[in-house]
Amino acid sequence: MAPPLLGIGFAVLAALGLAVQSLAVRLGTRTHSVVDVIAVMFAVNLLILVPIVGVVEYPQYGVTLDSLFAFAVAGILGSLVARVCYFVGIARIGASRTEPLKALFPLVAVAAAVVVLDEQLTAQLLAGIALVLAGSLAVVTEARTSPTTATGRRLWVDLLFPLTAALFLGIDPIFTKLGLATGTPPMVGVTIRIAAGAVGFGLYLAWRAVGDGRVPSVAGNRWLIVASVANTVYLSAYYAALARTPVAVVTPVLGTSTLLVVAGAAIFLQADERVTWKLGGATAVVVAGILLVVQA
Incomplete structure (x- = not known):
């Protein structure tokens, strides 16, 4: 299998993993x-990755100060x-509404390229941005009319969570690529990231424990493990x-x-979320816009 095809295969697997994660978090x-x-997730991440990396990459882990940073x-x-x-966005407004807003993260990378690297705005790029913004606005409008979400100021606060996630996820790949460029193996890199x-x-x-004595309660929930x-x-x-x-x-x-x-929300989360045709259409518009943006 050619390397590019293998890379696409890994990207498809990543998209499936991300989708399952989002639905399981909602449950x-x-x-x-x-x-x-989050406490369970970090624990499981490290329990899986540390032994595998310790054995597979031994004895040359390829870590430098630059990649570590x-x-x-x-x-x-x-x-x-x-x-x-x-x-938090999934818990408050549902996976089906959080995901399209979180998917705005490629726009952050594009904005950085235009502002910092002085890259040019093409017609295709502008069309993609317009589609993404239109689809996102439709998601927000649909959320305001949904009986399963909050109303008024609380809804706008809730919507800020997936948008903030998109901001930081848009910056994240810059550092990931810098780390991988040093030659550090991907599995070592993701383990450092999680740690x-x-x-x-x-x-x-x-x-938090010092302040009020609260500790995470993680007993007996299979969805947290999934x-x-x-x-x-x-x-x-x-x-x-x-x-x-x-x-x-x-x-x-990945989009x-x-x-x-x-x-998945329409099929498995009917008791928690109301997935409308408008939401589905808005999501499709967001994804189409992302495709135009990243290929411009």
Whole structure:
């Protein structure tokens, strides 16, 4: 199998893992808080990745100071801040509405390229941006009329969480690519990423425990385990794809997870979310816009 095709295969696997994770998080937050979900996820991530990397990559792990810094920053931005915002969004407005808004993250990378690198705005790029913004506006409008979401100021606050997740997920790949460019193996990189996020989250838990004695409660919820394993698959496949294939190819493939989440919510989350034809159409418009943006 040619390397580009292998990279696309990993991107497809990452999209499937991301979709399963989002649906399982929605089911898990029926009975557990977002803090509980994230605590289990970091634990499962490390329990799976550390032994595998320790054996497979031994004795040359290929870590440099530059790659350590790059992957650690990616972990803080993507696996901690963005993860928290993303999961809070799922818990508050549902997976089917959070996912299309989170999918705005390619626009962040494009905006950075235009502003910082002085890249040119093409007609295709502008058309893609217009589609993404139109689809996102339709998602927001649909959320305002849905009986399963909050209303008024609370709804606008809830919508900020997936949008913030999109912001940090748009910055995250820059550091990921910098780390991979040093020659550090993808599995080592994703393990460093998770470990950095886990350290940051652990410090938060310690601060919270000292303040009010609260600790995560994670007993007996299979959906937290499913979400955690799916997240591990997603991150591992995502890094493997980026190591073999350009971001402009990986991003649109990963964007298909948005359609998978909305379809999955319509089938499996009928008791929690109301997936309308308007929401489905808006999601399709967002994905079409992303395809134009990343290929411009």
